[in-house]
Structures are given as C-alpha cells and as structure tokens.
Amino acid sequence: MRQSEDKRGNAAVSSDPDARAEALLDQMTLDEQIGLLSGHMPSVLKPRPEGIQRSAGWVPGLRRLGIPDLFETDASLGVSAAGRRDDQATALPSGLALASSWSPELAEEAGAMIAGEARAKGFNCLLAGGVNLTREPRNGRNFEYLGEDPLLAGVLCGASIRGIQARHIVSTIKHFALNSQETGRMVMSAHLDEAAFRESDLLAFQIAIEAGQPGSVMCAYNRVDGTYASENAWLLTDVLRGDWGYKGWVMSDWGAVHSAAPAANAGLDQQSGREFDVQPFFVGPLKDAVVAGEVPTARIREMAHRYLRSMLACGVFEHPVSNGTPDLAAGAAVTRRAAEAGVVLLKNDGLLPLEGVRRIAVIGGKADIGVMSGGGSSQVVPQGSTRFDPPPGAPRWTAGVIYQPDPPLEAIRARAANVQVAFDDGADPARAAKLAAESDVAIVFAVEWATEAVDTTLVLPDGQDALIAAVAAANRRTVVALETGNPVFMPWLGDVGAVVEAWYPGSEGGKAIAAVLFGDVNPAGRLPITFPASTEALAHKALPGGDLPIVNDRGDTPPFDVDYVEGADVGYRWYARTGARPLFPFGFGLSYTTFRYANLAMDGLAASFDVTNAGARTGIEVAQLYLTGAPGRDGQRLLGWARVALEPGETRRVTVDANPRLLADWSLEARAFVIAGGEYRVAVGPDAATRVLEGATTLLGGRVD
Ligand code: BGC
Helix, strand or coil: CCCCCCCCCCCCCCCCHHHHHHHHHHCCCHHHHHHCCECECHHHCCCCCCCCCCCCEEECCEHHHCECCEEEEECECECCCCCCCCCCCCCCCCHHHHHHCCCHHHHHHHHHHHHHHHHHECCCEEECCECCCCCCCCCCCHHHCCCCCHHHHHHHHHHHHHHHHCCCCEEEEEEECCCCCCCCCCCCEEECCHHHHHCCHHHHHHHHHHHHCCCEEEECCCEECCEEHHHCHHHHHHHHHHHCCCCCEEECCCCCCCCCHHHHHHCCCEECCHHHCCCCCCCHHHHHHHHCCCCCHHHHHHHHHHHHHHHHHHCCCCCCCCECCCCHHHHHHHHHHHHHHHCEEEEECCCCCCCCCCEEEEECCCCCCCEECCECCCCCCCCCCEEECCCCCCCCCCCCEEEECCCHHHHHHHHCCCCEEEEECCCCHHHHHHHHHCCCEEEEEEECCCECCCCCCCCCCCCHHHHHHHHHHHCCCEEEEEECCCCCCCCCHHHCCEEEECCCCCCCHHHHHHHHHCCCCCCCCCCCCCECCCHHHCCCCCCCCCCCCCCCCCCCCCCCEEECCCCCCCCHHHHHHHCCCCCECCCCCECCCCEEEEEEEEECCEEEEEEEECCCCCEEEEEEEEEEEECCEEEEEEEEEEEEEECCCCEEEEEEECCHHHHCEEECCCCEEEECCEEEEEEEECECCECCEEEEEEECCEEEC
C-alpha cells in the first residue's frame, strides 16, 4: 500500500499534503509531471490565451486530475498592476515602512489584505516575502525589503506570509540569496563566508520560513560563490532542504535559469516565466536530460511533488479563486494603519505636532498630486495614480514614476480647516523660500524614486537639498517630509525644525503623513536601517560594480565579484564594529512623548524591565534588547523587542525573550548554531546606539535547533 492510500485505497480522504501529492503523481505521466515544472509570463505572451489576464506568472494545471492553474502576481506591496489598465488595488506602504512599525501583527494584517485582494482578482500565488537584508543602502530595491536585521526582517516576513497563506493563497519568500544590489544582479557573484552567511542573510530566511511556512522559495538572479543561485546545490538542497527541512518548491526568478540538468539536480523545481530565459529549459531540454539519464525520473517526481504539496498544504485546491471586486475600503483601512505606523520622526525641535499655526507653506515633492512609490515588478498602480516619465537610465519596462493617489496637500488642507495653506512646487527655490518666509511653518516634501533593476545614491536628487536649504534659511520652522526608498544624507539637518521619514507611504499616505504632522497619530516608527552620515562609513564605500559599463539592453555589466567583507556585521553591527557614528542609528525614532527605562533583570534568556511614558501623550515605545558582548567576542545584535503602548504616566513591566540563535554563533564543525557557555552582556534602549540599561546573563553552552 502506498503512503497515499488508506485501507480502501482511497487517496482523497487524506488531509496530508504529501500523501495527496503522491496519489496525484501516481496517476501522472512523466510528461504531465514535467508540464507542472515551468510557467509563462502572461504579460508578455502573444497571443495571450483567453481568460488569462496580464500578470507575472501562470503555470497551467491539469484538468484531468483537478490540479488548478497557478496564477501568480507580484505582491510585495499590494497586488501589482503588471500592465493591467484600470487596475483596482490598494498600495501598501513600502517594505521599509512596514518594517519601521516593528509590528508582526501589522505585517500579518497587511499580508492578509493583499491576499484578499489577490483572491478577488483571480490570483492564487503571491510573489511576496522579500527578505534580502540591506547590505547595500544604495540598493534600488531596499524599499521592497524589510531592513538590515535578520531577526526583525525574518519575524515580519514570516508574519506577512502567515497572513497571506491563511487566505489559502501560496506565498513565496525571495530572493534566495544575497541579491543585495541591483547593479549587475544577473551577473555578479556574491561571496560571504559560511558562518557569517548563516548568521545574517540565511538567518532572515530561516526565521521567516519557520514562522510563515511559505509554499515556495524564489531563487535569486545572482551567483553565490561563483554559481548561479538557481543552480546552487549548497543553497537549494544542502541548506534549504537538508538543514532546514523545507518541504515546498523552489521557483526561479524571471530570467534566472541558465540550464536544465544542472539546475534541476541542484534543487530548482520550477522555471518561472519561461519566455524570459534564453530557452524553455524546464520543457524540452529537461525531458531530453531525463531521457539521456542526466536527471533521474525520481527527481522529476520530487520536483512535481514539492509543487503539488505546497498547493495542497495552502488549500489552493479547495479554495479556488475567481474574479470579483476587491474590498478597497477594507484595504484602505489596513494601508492607512500601516502607513501611520511606519512614519519615523527623525528630528523635532518642538515644531511638531503642528498647533496654532495660521499660514502653512507646503512645498515640493508633487505634494499636490500624490505620494511617491517605488518602481519595478512590485509596482502597484491604484486608480487615480499619476505617471511621469522615468529619469534616464531607468529600465524601459517600468511603469514610469508613479505617484499614488493620496496628495499630502489635500490631506493637510482637510486637517487644517481655517488655516491658510499655500502650495509651491519647489521648482524655484527662491520663490519657495519667499513663501516660507511669509508662513508660520513650511513643510517641504522631498522625494526620491527608486526602482528594481538599478541602484540609487544616498543624495536627494533634482536639487532638493538646495531647495530645503533655501527654505530653511528663510524660515527655520521648516519640516522636511521625506518619501524615499533608501536612507538619504541630510546636509540641511541642523537648519530645519523637524524631519519625518514617510518612506513610500502607499495609497493612504497623504492622510497618514498629515495625521502625524498634526499629532492625531503619535509617531511610533523606528528605523529598520541605519542612515549613514557619509559613504566613508560604509563597508563598501563605492557601489560594487557601479563603475562598470552597461553591455546590453538588459542592463548587465560584465561579471564581477562582491566580497561581503562585513560578514554578518550588516548595518548597525558594522557601526558597532567600526565605531563610526551614523546620521541616525538603526531602531531610532522619536515620539511626541518621552519614555523612561528602569530595573533591568535578566533571567536566562528573558530580560525584564520597566518602561514608563514620562510625557503627556499616549504613545508607543519600541523597546529593544541588544547583545553587546559574548564570551570571546564583542559586537552587537538585536535579540528581541517589545512594542508597548502606554498612557501618560503609565509604567509597564516588559519581558523580552532573547532569540537563542542571535546569542549563538554558527559552528562549521557542529553544522549548527552553538551557544558558548559564559557571560552574555546585554543592553536595553530605544535604538542601537543608546544603551539605557545594561545587564548580563550567564548561559550554559549548547546547540540551538
Ligand atoms: C523580480 C521578482 C519578481 C519577478 C516577477 C523579477 O524581475 O526580481 O521579484 O517576482 O520579476 O515579476
């Protein structure tokens, strides 16, 4: 009796996805199994089959056995438009904004929201779950990801995948691994020593996979140690399947496949958007490789098994999707909450919240039109968006620079009844400065567009630094509201009264920014990435490959290597190691109230302490627990955090459990995380650079599973 059969040989009664997948495979020919191992990209299909809408991906099913088609859509920040006109979708704030909330609950809610809209739009697989760490602050895709820390990014990513899959939609996690920059992404080779890799980028994936159980892992474009991620047996088989016991399937990124047998044997299970690769490798060439004995039929069966078992485990068979209308009102409520939670107040000389002002100058950033969003495959285009031509050098396939439809100017006007609100587009700094001088307060919106496929700089483009300087010189009561996909330098920081980082705030972004400016929302966002003071402090002072020529119309440079010399010390850990001072540290964010910490007590892995709201407004503190010293080594690591809402005057005793893997080091001998016995020093505080309470705990050594 096969595993998939009960006593009567009835496979359908089993709820075990592996048993059900086996029962289906028993009834399939080799060709049918291979038929599940590649997909199309409907947006480029000519002609596009009837009933198949424009989207990133489509894997035809097998009607004979009731295997559904897989309809894939990009979904990092909402259901992406993929060239569909008149699309109806809610745009979430960027990944960095979501990460600034430090709230797994919000991440889960956001995931569930996207899945709900996807379901109503006929998609059952979301190309979501971007968890590449911010090794490179100039990475053009940082806005899609969740920052520089493996614990924060992993926990939030896992939560959002949970939210998606609870709605019976498969989620991916991507891009596996070390796709840390866009420059040369198709050709570069990333090098990182194994222990450091396990303690950083891989740890983010591991935590997220455990927490979210994504149905699929999407491999990266780049090479890792010289081998394409799509053919990297160490990554796809030894680590993912062997060490982590991952049961789902590995799909390729679009255009990331370079072979049939080497990729299949290394652990790639499915070729996505096969029109994007030079050959439909996982169609004819894969069959030929099987016939030639280069790929065992058992491996084909395993590949198809992994695919089917994930669809079954997510309930895709039982919960078919159909076209309907997304609940945009529900989406708006979720994205508004996420945007408000993601705004980070970086500076405040008492200027905010705005009170008692009579004349406000709103300047720049197309604040009269909408809010900035990031470009590339994740682009969501809600109705009412405005498109501008992209700057030179942007990939031709982007939708352009999209301003999503929630103009901050309108939101400020709505909030500030009886206040005179004037707008200047900022094109002429002298004119803007004159308006600022005539106003009680000036709010300058400064924007930076980032997109997939190219990297950015850390300098605000288009003369916006000069605009801010001119406005601030005319009126020190200047608030800078940033809508950026990356950290930026702030040469004018000492001259302005307040700075808020709103990231790309999504389709309710204008209202969210206004709510923070006027104090309807007490800001609680905390930076998930370090803001550098200069490129000198970075592990890579210049962008790797940034000086190489572009050699084809796909934007490729000649191949090059990147040595991640910082190892696992990404972001704030690098600053801790080098002693350099950032512009703003990881974890940083101000509130309209103040918090006090007291009475740290360590009990094994648990840190307990009091947090008090010492100000006059209700607020949320993100209390962070860091490792500051371990037996035989220094260095800093986030061990855990608590997001605590407190009324004025309220004190709460908070317990944060340190994540044992963050206390451990990866042991090459034990092939496991191992905690060395001895004393571990910790600090508690509001950001990575501020140690308010310090303590220590003594741990027995041992493996961490
Ligand atoms: C991106 C992926 C995306 C895919 C499909 C690629 O360019 O790297 O993140 O899911 O396209 O649109």
